[in-house]
Amino acid sequence: MTAAAVGVPRQQTGVVVEQVVRTFGERTVLDHLDLTIDDEELVVLLGPSGCGKSTLLRLLAGLDRPDGGRIEVPVNRAIVFQGDRLLPWQRVLRNVTLGLRGPDADQRARKALTDVHLSDRESAWPKQLSGGEAQRVALARALVSEPELILLDEPFAALDAITRVRMHELVRELRRAHHASMLLVTHDVDEAIALADRIVIMNSGRIGNAHRVELSARDREASIAREELRLALLAELGLANPH
Amino acid sequence: MTDISLAPRPVDSEFASATQGAARSREVFLPANSRRPTALASVWRRLHWPLGIYTTPVLILVVWEVAGLTGILPPMYAPTPTDIAATAVQLWNDGVLGPDLAISLQRAGLGLALGLSVGIVTGVLGGFLRRGEYLFNGLAQILNTIPLLAVLPLMIVWFGIDELTKVLLIAFGAGVPMYLNLFAAIRGVDHRLIEMARTTGAGRSRIVTWVLLPGALPGFLVGLRFSLAYSVLGLVAAETVNANQGLGFLVTQAQTYLQTNQVFVGLVIYSILGLLADQVVRILERVLLRWRPSYEAT
Numbered sequence: 001m002t003a004a005a006v007g008v009p010r011q012q013t014g015v016v017v018e019q020v021v022r023t024f025g026e027r028t029v030l031d032h033l034d035l036t037i038d039d040e041e042l043v044v045l046l047g048p049s050g051c052g053k054s055t056l057l058r059l060l061a062g063l064d065r066p067d068g069g070r071i072e073v074p075v076n077r078a079i080v081f082q083g084d085r086l087l088p089w090q091r092v093l094r095n096v097t098l099g100l101r102g103p104d105a106d107q108r109a110r111k112a113l114t115d116v117h118l119s120d121r122e123s124a125w126p127k128q129l130s131g132g133e134a135q136r137v138a139l140a141r142a143l144v145s146e147p148e149l150i151l152l153d154e155p156f157a158a159l160d161a162i163t164r165v166r167m168h169e170l171v172r173e174l175r176r177a178h179h180a181s182m183l184l185v186t187h188d189v190d191e192a193i194a195l196a197d198r199i200v201i202m203n204s205g206r207i208g209n210a211h212r213v214e215l216s217a218r219d220r221e222a223s224i225a226r227e228e229l230r231l232a233l234l235a236e237l238g239l240a241n242p243h
Numbered sequence: 244m245t246d247i248s249l250a251p252r253p254v255d256s257e258f259a260s261a262t263q264g265a266a267r268s269r270e271v272f273l274p275a276n277s278r279r280p281t282a283l284a285s286v287w288r289r290l291h292w293p294l295g296i297y298t299t300p301v302l303i304l305v306v307w308e309v310a311g312l313t314g315i316l317p318p319m320y321a322p323t324p325t326d327i328a329a330t331a332v333q334l335w336n337d338g339v340l341g342p343d344l345a346i347s348l349q350r351a352g353l354g355l356a357l358g359l360s361v362g363i364v365t366g367v368l369g370g371f372l373r374r375g376e377y378l379f380n381g382l383a384q385i386l387n388t389i390p391l392l393a394v395l396p397l398m399i400v401w402f403g404i405d406e407l408t409k410v411l412l413i414a415f416g417a418g419v420p421m422y423l424n425l426f427a428a429i430r431g432v433d434h435r436l437i438e439m440a441r442t443t444g445a446g447r448s449r450i451v452t453w454v455l456l457p458g459a460l461p462g463f464l465v466g467l468r469f470s471l472a473y474s475v476l477g478l479v480a481a482e483t484v485n486a487n488q489g490l491g492f493l494v495t496q497a498q499t500y501l502q503t504n505q506v507f508v509g510l511v512i513y514s515i516l517g518l519l520a521d522q523v524v525r526i527l528e529r530v531l532l533r534w535r536p537s538y539e540a541t
Contacts, residue, residue: 061442078442085439089457089534098453099443125534145444 009072013039014181015060015149021068022055029055031205032069037149042175042182044192047202048237053185056202057153060183074181077149078142082157084134086126086141093122096141112144113137115174132163136170143178152184156191168194172217189233194220199229201236209236322504327511330504339493344512347478347490350406351516354413355474361414362421362470369422370429370459371451383422391416391473392480399484409481416477420469428462429455461535464528471520479513 010016015037022030029052037043047053058064059071061079086095096109113119116136126134135155142150156164168191175182186192192199193213201208211232215225292298304324310316311323318326334340365383368375395412402408432455440450482491490509497505 063438063442079439081435081439083435085435087436087440087454087457089460089532090453094453098440098449099445127534127536141443 011072013074013148014041015074015183016072017056017060017069018071019069020056020059020066020071022052022059022064023067029205030059030066033206035200035207037181037183039181040179042184042195042197044196044199045183045185045202046189046192046199046233046237047187049187051202052205053187053202054153057151057183057185060149061151074148076145076147077151078145078147079151079153080135080138080142080155082154084126084131084138086129086134086137088126090126091122092118092124092126092129092137095126095137096144098141099145109140109144112140115143115177116140116170131159132167135159135167139170139174143174146178147180150180150182152182154186155184157186157188164191165194171195189230189237192233193226193229199233201233203236319501319503322507326504327507331508331511334493334505334508340508343489343493346488347482350409350481350489351413351474351478354410354477355417355470357410358414358417358474359421359467359470362418362466363425365418366422366425366466367429369426371455376426379422380426383419383426386415386419387423391477395480395484404484409478409486412481413474413477416473417470420473421466424462424466424469425459428459428466431462432458460531464524464531467527468521468524471524472517475513475517475520 015035017033017035019032019034020030021028021032033052033056035043035056045053045056055064057079059066060073061077062073086092087098090098092113093106093109096112097105100108110119110122113122116139118133118136118140121129121133121137126137129137135158138155156167159167172195184191184195193215196211196213199211199213201210211229213220213229215223215229219226294301307316307321308323308325311318311321311326316323322330331340365375365379369379369383370376391412394415395408398408398412402411436454436458437450440454445453479491482489483495486492486495490512494506494509497503497509
C-alpha cells in the first residue's frame with residue numbers, strides 16, 4: 001500500500017480499527033487491535049479495569065492518536081463520558097446547544113431534551129440536577145448533532161442500580177429514533193447483555209471473543225440463553241465461579 | 244507473643260455495658276420550626292447579630308465613644324467617633340474635603356483603569372497562548388515580589404512628582420495581581436470540560452466564550468478583589484509623598500499640625516473606599532456566579 005492511500009477512507013459507514021498500537025512509556029495498552037462496527041450496530045466493549053477500553057474509545061473519538069495501525073471513523077461523532085461533564089455555568093439548554101450553530105439550535109436542543117424526557121428542565125443549572133438527570137443531559141448533548149457514531153465511556157457507571165436500568169430503557173428507546181453506530185464501554189456484564197447487538201471482550205490490549213446477542217428485550221432480562229451468555233462472559237473475564 | 248497472651252482480657256460485662264451506653268445516647272431530629280419559640284427566644288433572635296458583619300465595628304465605635312467621653316482616651320491620641328464625624332462635616336462645609344476626595348478618586352479611577360486593562364489583556368494572552376505565557380509570566384512573577392512601596396522612590400526619579408507617578412503606582416498595584424489571578428484562573432479551567440467541548444464540535448471562539456472565560460470568572464473576581472485593595476494602598480502611598488491635593492495631602496498636613504481628628508477623617512474615608520470596593524465585588528460575585536451554590540456558614 002502506498003503512503004497516500006493510508007489516509008483515504010475505504011468504507012462509507014461504521015468504524016474500522018486495524019492493527020492499532022498504543023503505548024504509554026514501556027506499557028503497551030493496545031497491542032495490534034482489530035475491531036469493526038457496522039452501521040447502526042451497538043457494540044459493547046467489555047473488559048476489566050485497566051485493560052485499555054477507555055484508551056481505545058479515546059482513540060476513536062480523536063482525543064488521542066495511535067502509535068501504529070489505522071483508525072477510520074465518521075467525522076460526525078459524539079461522546080458521552082463517565083462523568084456528565086456539563087458546564088456548571090451554563091443552563092441545561094445551553095449545555096446542549098454547545099456544539100450547535102444556526103438559528104434552529106435552541107429548537108433542536110429542546111427536541112433532544114424531550115427525547116431524554118427532560119423538556120421541563122431546560123432552564124435549570126447543572127448543579128440542581130440529580131446524577132441521572134445530568135447524565136441524560138449529557139446524552140441529549142451527544143444526540144443533538146445527529147451523529148453517525150456515538151461513543152459511550154461507562155456512561156452509567158456512577159449511577160445507582162434503579163437509575164441505570166431506566167437509562168438502559170432510554171438507550172433502547174433512543175436507538176429507535178436515532179440511527180447511529182454505538183460503542184459502549186463497560187465492565188458491567190448485565191449492562192452489556194441488556195443493550196448489545198454484539199459483545200466483544202477485551203483483554204490485555206486485544207479483542208478476544210465476540211458474542212452476537214440476538215435476544216428479545218424480555219429474554220435479555222430473564223431467560224436460559226441469557227444465563228448461558230452471562231456465564232460465558234464471566235468465564236472469559238476470568239470470573240469462572242459465578243457464586 | 245507471650246506478652247500479649249498474658250495481658251488481661253477485657254471483662255465481657257464491662258464491654259457490654261460500654262456498648263449499651265453508646266447505644267443509649269441518641270439523637271432525635273424534628274422539623275426546625277416544630278418547637279414553639281418562647282418570647283425570650285424570639286427576643287434573643289432579634290438581638291442576635293442585628294447588624295450582621297458590622298456588629299463588631301459598631302461595638303468598637305460605641306466602646307471608643309464611651310472611652311473618649313469619660314476621658315480614658317485623650318482626644319490628642321484618638322478623638323471620639325462623633326468628633327471625627329463632626330470634623331468630616333466641617334471639612335466638607337469648608338470646601339476642603341470635597342475637592343480632595345474628588346482628586347483622590349480620579350487618581351484611583353485612572354490608575355485602576357490602566358492597571359486593570361493591562362492586567363486583563365496580558366492575563367488573557369498569557370492564559371490562552373503559550374507565547375503570551377513566555378512573554379509576560381516571568382515579568383509578572385518578578386514584579387509581584389517587588390513591594391509596592393519600594394517602587395515609589397524609583398517612580399519619583401523616573402516620572403517626577405506629578406500625577407503620572409501616582410497613577411502609575413496605583414496601576415502597578417492593580418495590574419500585577421489581576422494578571423496573576425487571571426492567568427491562573429484560565430489555566431485552571433477543568434481540562435475535561437475543554438476536551439468535552441471539543442468533541443461536541445464547538446469551534447475555538449465558542450470554547451473561549453462559553454467554557455474558558457466563564458470558567459475563569461471566579462479567579463478573575465479574586466484578582467479584582469486584590470486589585471481594588473492594592474489600588475487603595477497605592478493611592479495612600481502615592482498621596483503621602485509630595486502631594487498638594489487629595490486625601491493623602493489632607494492626612495499629611497493634619498499630621499504636621501497634630502490635628503488627629505483630621506487624620507482620622509482621612510483613614511475613615513480610605514476604609515470606606517475599601518469597604519465599597521469589597522461590596523462591588525460581592526455584588527458581581529452574586530450576579531456572575533449564580534450557578535455556583537456556595538457554602539453558607541451557620
